[in-house]
Structures are given as structure tokens and as C-alpha cells.
Amino acid sequence: MDDLFLFNATILKNRFDLSQTNIHIKNGIIHSVDFDNIDVINTQNTQIVDCEGKTLLTGFADAHLHLFSYSSSLNQLDVSYPKVKNINQLLNVISNSIENSPEDTWILCDGFDEMDLDNQLSLDILDKISKNNPIKINHRSGHACFMNSLAMKKLSISTSSEDYQRGLIDRDDNGNLTGWFFDMNEQISFLLRDKNQEKRTEINISNTLEQLIHMGIFYIHDASINNDLEKWNICLEHSSSLQFSPSITLLPGIDHLDEFINRGLYFGYKDKDMMLGHTKIIVSSISGSIYPNLNQLSNQISKSHKHGFPVAIHAVTQDEINITLDALEMVYSKNNHPFIDRIEHFTEATPEIITKAKKLGVNLVVNPSFIYQNGFRYSQRIPKMLQPYTFNYRTLLDSGFNLAIGSDAPYGNLDPLINIQSMVNRKDQLGNIYNGNQAISIIESMWLITKGVNNVSTEEIIFEKPSVGDKANIVILNQNLQNIDHTNVHKLAIDVVIKDGFRILS
Ligand SMILES: [Zn+2]
Incomplete structure (x- = not known):
């Protein structure tokens, strides 16, 4: 088929509003957008689809997952x-x-x-x-x-x-x-690396990348602490051998940053569908004491900044977030930082933490599907006093933070629709509602899980709307977002996936 006309699609206009559009795809390329009428229709090779107001996206993004x-x-x-x-x-x-x-x-x-x-x-x-x-x-x-x-x-x-x-x-x-x-x-x-297990995992990488495309996920950030040059090369090999692959931003692990720098790779470096992102650092208190300590952490941040890489710091608990913010403040007070750093998870976001983080101007990558997977655990295990300040997306947005959404798969659920449900209905897999008054609207959720990634990327990777001249990357949902609220958000599904002009799913 040479010409595909998509009429009456609804797209995200901004974080709160929708608008209508028509899109003409010619030979897999977006030929025109928002046209009023079709001049010549060659019926043989032309397909006209009335989207009936269904929502059209330029693809989902996952700003934090672990491919391997x-x-x-x-x-x-x-x-x-x-x-x-x-x-x-x-x-x-x-x-x-x-x-x-x-x-x-x-x-x-x-x-x-x-x-x-x-x-x-x-x-x-x-x-x-x-x-x-x-x-x-x-x-x-x-x-x-x-x-x-x-x-x-x-x-x-x-x-x-x-x-x-x-x-x-x-x-x-x-x-x-x-x-x-x-x-x-x-x-x-x-x-375990020498064992056959590694080989089996590598074979699965291609399957995973294909699965992502089928789910309409066209942009991913791999935020693994063990991301090294070898992993970069393996991802590059797999993604370039596939006909359709998501664009992959790999976050180099702090212990492996030198390998990239010594090869002359830099923040924002691109090779085919891959890009180098923020340096991944983990702050953990699981062994009883916090590692790294304040000085070690600020050294790691300074080193990364010195080489032009902003950082992505894993911090879940209040203690972990506090030390992260203290270290960032230490570093910021000495040097200016051209790029904005990000904090991953940011789970226990108390009012004090929010004020502190806001002052520093960090971006956040949060994982809503944890609500779906673990809501029943959180309501039992997180102290009651603390619960209102966890997974508090409404508060974080109202406080003016830029949020991007990451599934944290395999630890969270990869499915973007599960992540959206979690933001909108706040239900766990057993049907319990966790911290319900922190729900956000479906349009906001959709905005965050698509355009949110732009805030934590080296460049704008998801455009406002399909742009003329680009390969067609389109996901059409089964409904108009205007007609959905928290009671029926679980009915949302994907109708059509078009990647690089080809229909993957329809
Ligand atoms: Zn993670």
C-alpha cells in the first residue's frame, strides 16, 4: 500500500488537552498532517481509515528498564x-x-x-x-x-x-x-557470565526488542548499573540486526564510565539507533549502611559531570534520597552543571524532600507499575505515616517536577498500559487501591509515558506530533481518551502499531 490516510485521530496537544488530526502516510513516510481534503485518491493503492476519534500516539517510551x-x-x-x-x-x-x-x-x-x-x-x-x-x-x-x-x-x-x-x-x-x-x-x-546462561540471555535480547515494538514502545532507556562497553556493543548488534527496534539510550554504569570515555564516547553520542545517556549511580542502604557515603557519592557525581555526563541516581528511601540531594548540592555549589541530573524511583517523597529536590531542579523518573505489582505489600509494609508520601505523582506534578515514566522491568511491569492504569486508578493486581488521592488523569498519564522521556533525554526524542518527512512511527489506541476515566482505564488497548512506516500490528 502506497498511501494511508488516517482521519479523525485524537492526539495529545499538551499535558492536559487533546486535539484532532488527519495524517497522510505515503510509502511509509509522513507526507502531510492536518490537511483538510484529499486532492487525488488513487483507490487501488490507497487505504482510508476513519479513526473515529481514537487516540494516536507517536509511540510509548520507557525511561528506565533493564534489558538484560x-x-x-x-x-x-x-x-x-x-x-x-x-x-x-x-x-x-x-x-x-x-x-x-x-x-x-x-x-x-x-x-x-x-x-x-x-x-x-x-x-x-x-x-x-x-x-x-x-x-x-x-x-x-x-x-x-x-x-x-x-x-x-x-x-x-x-x-x-x-x-x-x-x-x-x-x-x-x-x-x-x-x-x-x-x-x-x-x-x-x-x-555466572562464563556459563551458558549468558548466551541464552543474549538470544532473548532480540526477542525483547521485538516485544517492545509490539507493545508500541519505540524509545527505551536502559538504566542498569552494570552497563559497560560490552553491553553497549551487544545492544548495538541486536538492534541493528532487527528490522524494527526501539531506539535505545544506554546509561553507562558509574564503574564503567571510563571505558566509554577512553573510547571517545560522550553524553549524547549516537550510533545507529543507540545513544549514550546519563551515568547510572546506585545509592543503597540494603546492607544496613548507606553506600556510597556522602563524599564518595559527590566524587562520583563530580567525575561524571567533569566528563560531560549528567547523572541518574537510584534513590528509593528517605535516607537514600537525602544523601543524594546533599551530594548534588555539594557538587552544584562548586561547579555549574550544564545538563539536568535525574533521580530514579524517588519513592519516599516527603514534603521536606520535595522542597529540597525542587530547589536543586532535578528531574524524576518514577515507576507507577510498582503500584499494580506491589500495592498490597506497600499498604502492609510501608509505615502508615509515610504512605501518603509514596508514589505521590499528583503532589510531584503539582510541585512542578518534570516526571518521566520507567517500568523498571523486570522488577516492574513492562506494559505501558499497566503503568497508565496504575497512575489513573491506583489499583494493585488484587484490586486494592493504594494512596488513591494521588491519582492523575488519563491524559496526563499518557503525556508522561510518551513525552515525559524528553525531559531526561539528551535531545527531544518524541516529537509533539507526527512530523512531515519522518518515517511513520504511530500507535493507535482502541479509544478516545476523552471518553475514558479511572473506572474504565483498564479497557484501554492498542489497535494499530506502525513502525518505520510498516504495520506491525493491526
Ligand atoms: Zn532499575
Whole structure:
């Protein structure tokens, strides 16, 4: 088909309003926008679609995800609640998998949260069902994992192993390993690197990129702390070998920044569909004390700035956010900073934190699908006093912050429509509402999950509307946003995906 006319589509005019448009796509290129009438219609090769007011987007964006972890999670057993409701079910799932696997094969599980279950997982219980297969069970947060004795032996981890700078090897009172590891995923996946597992993950990268396109996600930021030059090259290889791939902004991990700088790569550097973004830094208090400390953190920020990279700092709790803001303030007071830094997650956003962060002018990347995945956990585990200040998007927007939306997949839900639902109806997967008065409108949500990424990117990557001369990148939803409110937002779906002028889904 040479000519495609899309009539009566609704597009986002700004954060609050919609407007009508007509779009003419010729040979996959946007030929004209907002025209009034069609002069000549060659009926043979022309298709005219009346969108009947349905919403047309230039693609979804995901400003924070983890491509490799997501791709490797596709190979893992899902042991998340409510799929697994107690320790017996967990052991059954693992035993079944062992029965169907050759000896020595790694059994990898994902989505585990001990606090959802009746009992505690212990090394004894796990070792009993698994003498010949190494087992690794990832916590749903991505910040912890549990391994059986064989797995630890295979990775040469013993009682004499040293803790990593920001991680913790858990030990009992006698110094014996308990099987738990906190914030050591980077080290553990490095140790696992030689194994076949890595290869399987890499194969999945292409599948993941294709899946993203099918979901209408055309722009992603990979915010993994272990992003190095090798990962950049692997992503580049996969994305260029595919006919359709999202544009990928890779955030270099702070420990790997030198590799990029030494190669002459810089913030905003582009190669095909890839771009280099902010430096990713993690502030974590999971091991009991905050790492890095204030001085180390401000040194990391200064170093990144010195090389022209703004930073993206992972900070969830009040303590983590406070130290992040203090470090930024220290750095800002010494030097000016040409680009705006971003804070990832920003979960416990108390009024004091909001005032402090606003003064510094940082941008925020938040993860609404956590409400859908974990709302029932938060209402039990986050102190009641603190709950109104968590996932408080209404307040953050009213305070004037620029927000971008990231799924944090595989730890959050990749689906942009789930992220939108979470912002609009604030419901978790069991139907409970979390912090309902922080809901935002569907048009605002849609704006944030599309145009929001521009605030945290090196350049404007999602345009206001389809622009003449560009390859057609279009997502058409099944409804006019004007007709949807929080009670029926879950009915929103994708009708059509057009990438680079080709219909992927219709
Ligand atoms: Zn993340």
C-alpha cells in the first residue's frame, strides 16, 4: 500500500488537552498532517481509515528498564505471589523443574518475596530437594537473591568470601552462609557470565526488542548499573540486526564510565539507533549502611559531570534520597552543571524532600507499575505515616517536577498500559487501591509515558506530533481518551502499531 490516510485521530496537544488530526502516510513516510481534503485518491493503492476519534500516539517510551535482566527473566521460573503462595509450592515448582533438567543445570527462579509466604526459606530446606542442581532464586526487587549450597560452591563463594562494596553476603551468628545475598547481582551475574546462561540471555535480547515494538514502545532507556562497553556493543548488534527496534539510550554504569570515555564516547553520542545517556549511580542502604557515603557519592557525581555526563541516581528511601540531594548540592555549589541530573524511583517523597529536590531542579523518573505489582505489600509494609508520601505523582506534578515514566522491568511491569492504569486508578493486581488521592488523569498519564522521556533525554526524542518527512512511527489506541476515566482505564488497548512506516500490528 502506497498511501494511508488516517482521519479523525485524537492526539495529545499538551499535558492536559487533546486535539484532532488527519495524517497522510505515503510509502511509509509522513507526507502531510492536518490537511483538510484529499486532492487525488488513487483507490487501488490507497487505504482510508476513519479513526473515529481514537487516540494516536507517536509511540510509548520507557525511561528506565533493564534489558538484560528482563531478557534473562524470560528464561526463569516465575515464583512470584500469587502464583506461589507458600514455601511448599515454591519447593514443588523447583522440584518439577529439576526433574525435567539434566544434572548440573542451573535452576533460576524470579519474583520471590519471602514476606508474601507463610514460612522462611532456609538453606537446609533448599539443599534437601536439590543435591545435583545449582539453584538461584531472585528477589522480586532485583536487590537480593537466595542460592543453594551447590550454586554457591559453583561460583566459588565460601565463608571466607569478602563482601562487595555496596553488597552483603548474609551470614548467621557463627559466620556460616545463609544463602542470602543482598545487592550483589552484578558480582553474581559476572561469576555466572562464563556459563551458558549468558548466551541464552543474549538470544532473548532480540526477542525483547521485538516485544517492545509490539507493545508500541519505540524509545527505551536502559538504566542498569552494570552497563559497560560490552553491553553497549551487544545492544548495538541486536538492534541493528532487527528490522524494527526501539531506539535505545544506554546509561553507562558509574564503574564503567571510563571505558566509554577512553573510547571517545560522550553524553549524547549516537550510533545507529543507540545513544549514550546519563551515568547510572546506585545509592543503597540494603546492607544496613548507606553506600556510597556522602563524599564518595559527590566524587562520583563530580567525575561524571567533569566528563560531560549528567547523572541518574537510584534513590528509593528517605535516607537514600537525602544523601543524594546533599551530594548534588555539594557538587552544584562548586561547579555549574550544564545538563539536568535525574533521580530514579524517588519513592519516599516527603514534603521536606520535595522542597529540597525542587530547589536543586532535578528531574524524576518514577515507576507507577510498582503500584499494580506491589500495592498490597506497600499498604502492609510501608509505615502508615509515610504512605501518603509514596508514589505521590499528583503532589510531584503539582510541585512542578518534570516526571518521566520507567517500568523498571523486570522488577516492574513492562506494559505501558499497566503503568497508565496504575497512575489513573491506583489499583494493585488484587484490586486494592493504594494512596488513591494521588491519582492523575488519563491524559496526563499518557503525556508522561510518551513525552515525559524528553525531559531526561539528551535531545527531544518524541516529537509533539507526527512530523512531515519522518518515517511513520504511530500507535493507535482502541479509544478516545476523552471518553475514558479511572473506572474504565483498564479497557484501554492498542489497535494499530506502525513502525518505520510498516504495520506491525493491526
Ligand atoms: Zn532499575
